[in-house]
Amino acid sequence: MKELDRLAPPGTPERATLDGLDLTRLPRHVAIIMDGNGRWARQRGLPRVEGHRAGIRAVREAAETAARLELEVLTLYAFSTENWKRPGWEVRTLMGLLREYLQRELDVLVSNGICLRPIGRLEALEPDIQQGLAKAVEATHKGTGLTLQIALNYSGRTELMDAFRSAARQAAGGELVADQIDEDWISGQLATAGVPDPDLLIRTSGELRISNFLLWQIAYTELHFTPVLWPDFRASDLIRAVADYAHRERRFGGVLSGGHGPDVGED
Numbered sequence: 670m671k672e673l674d675r676l677a678p679p680g681t682p683e684r685a686t687l688d689g690l691d692l693t694r695l696p697r698h699v700a701i702i703m704d705g706n707g708r709w710a711r712q713r714g715l716p717r718v719e720g721h722r723a724g725i726r727a728v729r730e731a732a733e734t735a736a737r738l739e740l741e742v743l744t745l746y747a748f749s750t751e752n753w754k755r756p757g758w759e760v761r762t763l764m765g766l767l768r769e770y771l772q773r774e775l776d777v778l779v780s781n782g783i784c785l786r787p788i789g790r791l792e793a794l795e796p797d798i799q800q801g802l803a804k805a806v807e808a809t810h811k812g813t814g815l816t817l818q819i820a821l822n823y824s825g826r827t828e829l830m831d832a833f834r835s836a837a838r839q840a841a842g843g844e845l846v847a848d849q850i851d852e853d854w855i856s857g858q859l860a861t862a863g864v865p866d867p868d869l870l871i872r873t874s875g876e877l878r879i880s881n882f883l884l885w886q887i888a889y890t891e892l893h894f895t896p897v898l899w900p901d902f903r904a905s906d907l908i909r910a911v912a913d914y915a916h917r918e919r920r921f922g923g924v925l926s927g928g929h930g931p932d933v934g935e936d
């Protein structure tokens with residue numbers, strides 16, 4: 670059971686946002702497209718690198734807040750398969766920041782009970798980054814709180830493509846017959862296997878698109894777009910987004926829950 674005093678102690682700024690809310694309606698899984706680092710830097714006359722650096726602080730704050738809110742999963746889109754198109758220096762900067770993050774934040778992750786789970790085609794990352802990720806996964810695997818999925822060299826289409834290829838191989842080997850393929854089977858082939866689909870997807874920076882993120886998993890996810898640029902995204906922004914989500918009525922193609930009974934003349 671979630672308790673308000675634990676999630677948002679009295680006197681904290683987030684208390685007012687969460688007060689009176691049915692805490693059982695908070696999302697289990699929040700996914701975030703962290704966008705706007707470059708524009709944040711440009712607005713300040715700084716190089717893009719500084720925007721990415723400032724974005725790391727927002728990552729730390731989002732992870733800590735999600736852990737405090739006792740969410741089950743937070744998925745952060747950190748580097749897409751399309752981001753390799755960026756200039757070499759920018760890709761190197763992003764990878765350098767990832768290296769730093771893995772070294773510096775490990776203690777914070779462990780002390781918050783966070784379990785790290787990188788998703789994406791990790792084999793294409795530099796060997797030392799793969800090692801850093803493996804070390805962080807090992808160090809955090811006993812975390813019983815939040816699962817922090819970090820999407821690296823990830824895209825929804827490559828994830829699906831990999832699943833189709835694996836299905837074709839299994840079928841050719843006689844281990845899979847067509848009728849075994851249902852929604853659960855497909856979900857189980859993806860990088861996110863075993864975690865519930867996102868309840869809420871947040872995109873910062875005012876862009877209104879999905880940019881190849883979690884295409885299969887977001888079929889019925891609630892969407893939240895905010896103009897806030899990622900480096901400015903604070904705990905209070907995340908808390909407002911989850912509080913807004915708690916008021917939404919999800920239907921999954923059905924009728925309003927707790928709504929009116931059948932119309933007269935229908936059964």
Ligand code: IPE
Nearest residue numbers: 703704705706707708747748
């Ligand atoms: C998000 O910020 C970070 C990554 C995609 C890695 P951007 O770098 O996309 O920032 P904008 O969109 O150019 O402002």
Ligand code: IPE
Nearest residue numbers: 702703704746747748749880
């Ligand atoms: C989406 O942001 C990818 C990540 C946040 C990692 P982009 O900035 O790459 O997306 P587009 O190019 O604006 O769609």
Ligand code: MG
Nearest residue numbers: 704705706707
């Ligand atoms: Mg962008």
